[in-house]
Amino acid sequence: MKALFISLSLLFTCSSIFGQTVITGKISDQKGVGISGANVFIKGTYDGVSSDENGNFRFETTETGNQTVTFQALGFKVQEKETICSGQPMTFQITLSESIQVLTAVTITAGAMEASDVKKAVVLKPVDIVTTSGAMGDITAALLTLPGTSTVGNDGRLFVRGGDASETSIFIDGLQVGNAYGSTATNVPTRNRFSPNLFKGSFFSTGGYSAEYGQALSSALALNTLDMPLRNQGDLSIMSLGGGYTQTLVGKRNALTASGNYYNLAPYQSLISQKFDWEKSPVSWDTEVSLKQKWGKAGFIKAYAHTEGSLMAIWQAVPGEAGRGNRVQINNRYSYGNLSFRQVEKNDWSFYGGLAYSHNRDAVNLNYEPIRQINQVGHAKLVAVKDFSSQLSLKNGVEWYLKAYSEELVDDKLRRNIFDNQLIYFVEADYYFSNKLIFRGGLRNGYSTIAKQYWLDPRASLAYKINDQGQFSIAAGRFHQLPDEKLRVLQNNLKNAEASHYIFNYFIVSNNRTLRAEAFYKTYENLATYSGTDRAPVNISQEGSGYARGADVFYRDKKTFRNTDFWVTYSFINSKRKYSTYKTKVQPSFAPEHNGSVVVKHFISSLKSQLGTSWSWNSGYTFNDPNLSGEMQSKTKAYSDLSFSWSYLPRPNMILHIACSNILGRNNVFGYTYASQPDETGAFSRIPEGQGATRMLFAGLFITLSKDKNANQLNNL
Amino acid sequence: MKKSLLTITLIFAVMVSIFAQENPYHKVMITEISKLDQADSLKKFQQSANAFSRISQLNPKEWQPYYYGALAYIYQGLDGSLSLAKKDEALAKAAELIKKADAISPDNSEIITLEGFKVMAEVSADPASRGQSLSGTVMSNFGKALKIDPENPRAAVLMAQMEFGMAKFFNSGTEKACDLVKKSQVSFAGQNQNALKASLMPSWGKFLADKLSKVCQ
Numbered sequence: 001m002k003a004l005f006i007s008l009s010l011l012f013t014c015s016s017i018f019g020q021t022v023i024t025g026k027i028s029d030q031k032g033v034g035i036s037g038a039n040v041f042i043k044g045t046y047d048g049v050s051s052d053e054n055g056n057f058r059f060e061t062t063e064t065g066n067q068t069v070t071f072q073a074l075g076f077k078v079q080e081k082e083t084i085c086s087g088q089p090m091t092f093q094i095t096l097s098e099s100i101q102v103l104t105a106v107t108i109t110a111g112a113m114e115a116s117d118v119k120k121a122v123v124l125k126p127v128d129i130v131t132t133s134g135a136m137g138d139i140t141a142a143l144l145t146l147p148g149t150s151t152v153g154n155d156g157r158l159f160v161r162g163g164d165a166s167e168t169s170i171f172i173d174g175l176q177v178g179n180a181y182g183s184t185a186t187n188v189p190t191r192n193r194f195s196p197n198l199f200k201g202s203f204f205s206t207g208g209y210s211a212e213y214g215q216a217l218s219s220a221l222a223l224n225t226l227d228m229p230l231r232n233q234g235d236l237s238i239m240s241l242g243g244g245y246t247q248t249l250v251g252k253r254n255a256l257t258a259s260g261n262y263y264n265l266a267p268y269q270s271l272i273s274q275k276f277d278w279e280k281s282p283v284s285w286d287t288e289v290s291l292k293q294k295w296g297k298a299g300f301i302k303a304y305a306h307t308e309g310s311l312m313a314i315w316q317a318v319p320g321e322a323g324r325g326n327r328v329q330i331n332n333r334y335s336y337g338n339l340s341f342r343q344v345e346k347n348d349w350s351f352y353g354g355l356a357y358s359h360n361r362d363a364v365n366l367n368y369e370p371i372r373q374i375n376q377v378g379h380a381k382l383v384a385v386k387d388f389s390s391q392l393s394l395k396n397g398v399e400w401y402l403k404a405y406s407e408e409l410v411d412d413k414l415r416r417n418i419f420d421n422q423l424i425y426f427v428e429a430d431y432y433f434s435n436k437l438i439f440r441g442g443l444r445n446g447y448s449t450i451a452k453q454y455w456l457d458p459r460a461s462l463a464y465k466i467n468d469q470g471q472f473s474i475a476a477g478r479f480h481q482l483p484d485e486k487l488r489v490l491q492n493n494l495k496n497a498e499a500s501h502y503i504f505n506y507f508i509v510s511n512n513r514t515l516r517a518e519a520f521y522k523t524y525e526n527l528a529t530y531s532g533t534d535r536a537p538v539n540i541s542q543e544g545s546g547y548a549r550g551a552d553v554f555y556r557d558k559k560t561f562r563n564t565d566f567w568v569t570y571s572f573i574n575s576k577r578k579y580s581t582y583k584t585k586v587q588p589s590f591a592p593e594h595n596g597s598v599v600v601k602h603f604i605s606s607l608k609s610q611l612g613t614s615w616s617w618n619s620g621y622t623f624n625d626p627n628l629s630g631e632m633q634s635k636t637k638a639y640s641d642l643s644f645s646w647s648y649l650p651r652p653n654m655i656l657h658i659a660c661s662n663i664l665g666r667n668n669v670f671g672y673t674y675a676s677q678p679d680e681t682g683a684f685s686r687i688p689e690g691q692g693a694t695r696m697l698f699a700g701l702f703i704t705l706s707k708d709k710n711a712n713q714l715n716n717l
Numbered sequence: 718m719k720k721s722l723l724t725i726t727l728i729f730a731v732m733v734s735i736f737a738q739e740n741p742y743h744k745v746m747i748t749e750i751s752k753l754d755q756a757d758s759l760k761k762f763q764q765s766a767n768a769f770s771r772i773s774q775l776n777p778k779e780w781q782p783y784y785y786g787a788l789a790y791i792y793q794g795l796d797g798s799l800s801l802a803k804k805d806e807a808l809a810k811a812a813e814l815i816k817k818a819d820a821i822s823p824d825n826s827e828i829i830t831l832e833g834f835k836v837m838a839e840v841s842a843d844p845a846s847r848g849q850s851l852s853g854t855v856m857s858n859f860g861k862a863l864k865i866d867p868e869n870p871r872a873a874v875l876m877a878q879m880e881f882g883m884a885k886f887f888n889s890g891t892e893k894a895c896d897l898v899k900k901s902q903v904s905f906a907g908q909n910q911n912a913l914k915a916s917l918m919p920s921w922g923k924f925l926a927d928k929l930s931k932v933c934q
Contacts, residue, residue, distance in 0.1 A: 037763030041771045046745050048771045050764040072770075074806055104802045127849055230857040468802070512845055558845050565845075605888060652887055 021085040024058040025092030027051050027071055035096060038073035043080065061085060075101060098435055100390040105435040106465040109516070110475035110505040111208035113146055116201040123514060123554060123567075129196040132599055133612030134643030134661055136698055139192045139202075140181075143221070144616070145597040147518065147552030147569045148206035151616050152590045153639065154670040154689050156189030157181055160206050161522060162548030162575030162591040163218030163499075166484055171213070171222040173302060173340040175356035176401070178377025182284070183332040183362045185314050187670075187689045188276065193308065193334065198290070200226045207520055208475030208503040211426040211442025211459045212383070212397060217481045217499040217524070225302060228292060229255050233706035237261075240268055240699045253294040260287045268697075276692045277315040277324055284310035299343035307335040313365075320675035320685045329365035334358070353382035353397075370410040375485065378402030391432045395442075399424035405485035418489045420450040420482075428459075436465040448482060453495050455480040470508040477501050483528040483542075491540045498525045512558040514567075519551040527579040534580060546577025546585055566600040586632035589671055592618035592639070612645040623671040626684045636669045653704040661696040742776050746785075746917050753789055754921060759796045765789040766810075773817075780821040780828065781917045787814035787831055788921075794838040804842040811835050826866035827919045833858030834875055855879055870904035871922040873897045877929055895933035901926045 027038045034055025041048020042061050049059035051073075061067075064085050069092065072078045076096035083090060107119070115124035123146065135141035140158050144151045150159045157165035170180040172194070184190040203222040205213070213220040228250065235246040244261030266281040286308030293301045310332045315324035340354030360375040383397035401424065406417030428442030444457040459477035466472065480496040488494050505518040527544025530537035552571035558564075572594060576585040587593075599614040618639045625634040645659035662668075672686040679685055749772065753765040769786030776782055790811035794804045812835060818828050836855045840847045856879055862872035880894035905923045913920040 037760065037767070039767035039770055041767075044775060046741065046771055046775065048767070050760075050767045053760075074810060101806065104806065125846055125850065230853050231860075468800075512843075605886065608888060649887065652883070 021061050021063070021087055022058065022089040023061065023069065023092070024089065025056070025094060027055045027057065027073065027094045027096060029076070030095060030097055032095075035073045035076065038071060038076075038096070040069065040071050042085075043068040043070045071096060075099060100432045100435060105432060106438050106463045106471055108438060108440055108461045108463045108473050108475065109471065109507040110461055110463070110473035110503045110518070111205045111501070111520075113204045113206070113516075114201070115204070123516060123556065124202075126196075126199060126201050129199075129202070131601065131610070131612065131647070132614060133601070133645035133659060134599075134614040134616065134641065136659060136661070136696070137196060139194065139196050139199075139223070141191075142196070143204055145567070145569060145599050145614060146204065146206075147516065147554045147571045148520075149571070150573065150590060150592055150595050151618060151639065151641075152621070152670065153641070153668055153691060154187045154189055155590070156184075156191060158219065158221065159590045160219035161520060161550065162546075162573050162577070162588065163522075164588070164590055167216060167218035167481065167499075169213065169216035169220050171220065172304070172338055172356070173225055173354065174212075174222065174352065174383075175338050175340060175354050175381060176377060176379040177336060177338075177356070178358035178403075179334060179360035179375055182310060183330050183334075183360070185312070185316065185328040185330060187316070187673075188312075188314065188692065193286070193336075194223070194306070198225050198288075199223045206518075207501040207522065208459070208461060208477050210440070211428045211444040211457065211477075212395070214424060214426075214444050214446060214457065214479070215401070215422070215481050217479050217497060218522075225290070225304065227300065228294075229257065231706055233704055235259075236703045236705065238701045239263075240697065241265055255292045257290045258288065261285065269693075272693060272695075272697060274693045275690060277317070278313070279315060279327065280311065280313035280329070282310060282312040284308060295341065295343060297344070299341065301341045302339070304338045305336070307333075309333050317687055318675070319673055319687045320677070320679055327365070327367050331363040331365075333361045348387040350385045350387075351383065352385075353380075355380050372406075372408040372410055374404075374406045376402065376404040393430045395426075395428045395430075397424075397426045399426075403482075403485060405489050407486075407489060416489055418450060418485060418492055420448055420485075420488070422446055422448045438463050446480065448496075450488070450492055451482060451495050452493070455496055469510045470506070473503075473505045473507070475501065475503040475505075487528055487530075487537060487540055490537065494528065494540065495526060495542060497527050497542065497544075499523065513560075514554070514556040516554040517551070518553075520549065522548045524548075524577055524579075527577060529579055530581060532581070537581075544577065544579035544582075546575065546579065548573060548575035548577075548591070550574050561602075563603040563605070564600065565602075566598065569595075569597045571595040582631055584631055587622045589621045589623055589632070592621055594619040608649045610647045612647070613643065615640070615642045617641075621671050624674075625672070625686075626674050626678075636671060639668050639670070640664075640666050641668065653706070655702045657698070657700045657702065659698040662691070662694060665694050667691075667694070742772070742779070743917070745772060746781060747914070750785060750914065750917065753785055756789070756792070759793060759798060762789045762792045762796070766793065773814075778821065780818040780825070783814040783818035783821070784828060784831060784919070787811040787818065787835070790814065791831070791835050791838050794835075794842065801842055805839070808835055808839055808842070811838075824865060826862045826869045826872065829858055829862040829865070830869060830872040830875065833862065833872070837875065837879065852879065852883075868904045868907070870901040870908070870926065871919065873901035873904065874922050874926040874929065877901060878925070881929070881932070891933065894929075898926055898929045898933055902930060 027035045029035055036051055036053045038051040040057045042063055045063055047061040049057050051057040067083055067085050069081045069083055071094050073096055075098060077099045079096055114122045115126050116122045129139055129142040132142040132145060148161050152159050158168045159165055160168055170177045180192055181190040182193055201224050205220045209220050229248045232250055233248050237244050242263030246259035249256045262285045264283045269281045288306045291303040295301050313329040315327050317325035336358040338356040342352035344350045356379045358377045362373045364371045380400045385395045387393045401422040403420045408415040424446045426444040431439050440461045442459045447454045457478045457480055461475035463471055463473035479499045482496050483494045500523045502521045507516045524546040526542040528540055528542055529544040530540040532538040550573040554569050556567035573591050575591040576587055578585045595618040597616045601610060601612045603610050620635045620638050622632045622635050624632050641662045642664050643661040644663050648656045669688045669690050671689045673689060674684045674686045749768045756762050756765050766786050766789035769782045773782035790807045794808040815832050833855050836851055840851045859872045859876040862869055877894045877897035884891045884894055910920050
């Protein structure tokens, strides 16, 4: 036994004398600069070392025979070298090539504006949508402070780069939302139905977007819902316009959120004088249930259901006529359901998709004549993504859309409807040439059963990073969209309108300052044109065309002024189009030439308050004056709105929010409604389309109730 | 019989523990943990992270090498000399290692604390834009860790540090923070640090607790 022990130790000693191999060398990047802190070691052993400041390394190993030396450093691809350790010193000169770092690599920013907490090339944080002064918690209103958009105060929807509101499609977790805005009367602004608190981030594209999105000529807005909430809690809101309660229950692998809200504008409107002639102030309620379930290691399933109802009745004066004018009553019921999933599978495959359905019913009483309109949108989607390497990924997707619309004159029992199925296939590849250069190319194919038309949309974009933070991107693509269902129901065989986008973008984020500048050119073909009026179109054809071109700048700064975050936006849009009832190419009313906004948020620690202000401005809306020759030859005075808000946190779980729009009391006019017949002097009389009230005042108290003492309202500020 | 069984068991246990101490994994871990404890520069944290990466490639079923590797990367992510992108790169690596540790040892109070610490480092890399959205995640991680092990002094002291920040933000008292510091100090005092070290269990954080306790006095 003893002898064995001695011989064994001898053996070990020997091997350490004869087997000691010294390994030295240098690790450099592709430019020849030494990489410090790289890890060099014999695979499968503890023998190894870190490189020094100049990339040099030296270590010894007692291993013998065939071995693998591994070289690895953060941000570089791992390299391995086969070698034979025989006691002879060895030297390695290693050049590591950089690996693609999704976190810091170049991203395509042409046309795109992201709100995200994790990504780099973002213009907004999700929380900004909630806290932008003047937005009053409306997602759309917050986005209207971004470049490429135009505020149309008597509409409230998103207007992007000379396109009308129907040219923007809205998605929740990748699935289309039909009727995302509340139903309203002409010239009474609407809001987005969905609360900004539902979402962890958004992707807003003002053009040149991915092949994943279609049936939108101008813009895509993709909203992503929150994953797992942090804790069980109740959220109570008491507002000047209503109130609501949300309960969140969190399990180990799942979570449930349920909420209910009720809004009634009557008490508020009885206190503050209104310019609109309300017979019944808007009243609405909504309920929501959202379920989240983790699935396997990396998968997620989300279910979301939202249903709401609203009622309003308003009198709208008719120019040249005495009395209250037309009475419009709208009773709306809306439901939206969305079931989505994502899952990561073996061999770098991942899948996502889901089902969504929305049903919108408007019971409209126009001067006591009942009309019933029903819109349905269904969407099913399945996408498979394969990462062939860290440089190349390929996305394949199939989609099915159902778009149905019916309208009925209830008393006359006259009903017409349209029921369209659309099948879509898209494919898109992302290829990183390096961390500095990325190319994305895609194709989107579609077929509509009603239009009996097949279409093909190629899309491409390229981004190049010049140094650490500045980058250029270009994007181009073709986009198809079928005319509004309200036109298609009159003439079922209408084909797609078509747009082409060309975008050039520069983007830089540096030290809490962001600058984004973009130039664009867009053409339109086959736009629907008709005679008659918007409400009763006749002789519909698709001979319209047009263009939009311009440039915009966005600058955001969180650094220059202490505790202050501000952004400034300017957009120039030059757009003309022949469409709807226009006989020639005109500048549309929703595309003011110059648009600007300034948003400021300032935190005052001693007051436990955040003060916010926002100013939105444009150079005026075009309108058609029948007293003059030509079309759309007139323009309103400039639009301007200065809003102010104050958020106060008396306790960590409580926030008091007060906001006022248009504090300067400017009388904004968005256009004019003209009489259909000239009066006795031969002139057409008119009524301005203005604001519902000079100012909008809002006060709300938001309280978070939770057993967890760490719950606070900080993330709502 | 009972007695002899006990003796055998004892001998076996002693042997196992001797064997355990003698095995190269244990030895190298003890050395590297103590190096990490004493590390005070970016270079040393890099060396430490590399060392634990070498250990984990040989011992992929142990959670501790991933844990300490992640810790070494979090310290790099807190290094003021690095750019935001470099900090995020280190913290992304830490996240990857924490995920591996968690897969081996789920619901481990120490690993959940480390996750919270990592998010805390992400916040401190860019507090202006991350503070509001991520502070809640940090606190919920420490809360979860303390729920599993109320005696986890690291969860308590890191939570105390967050509470100090919160108190400063809300302009309120530091009682809550100081209570947590005290709780953490009591836990540290009640634990046998040497035994923890010998079993490769986390034992860091006392220095921070002592430092914060001075603010409370």
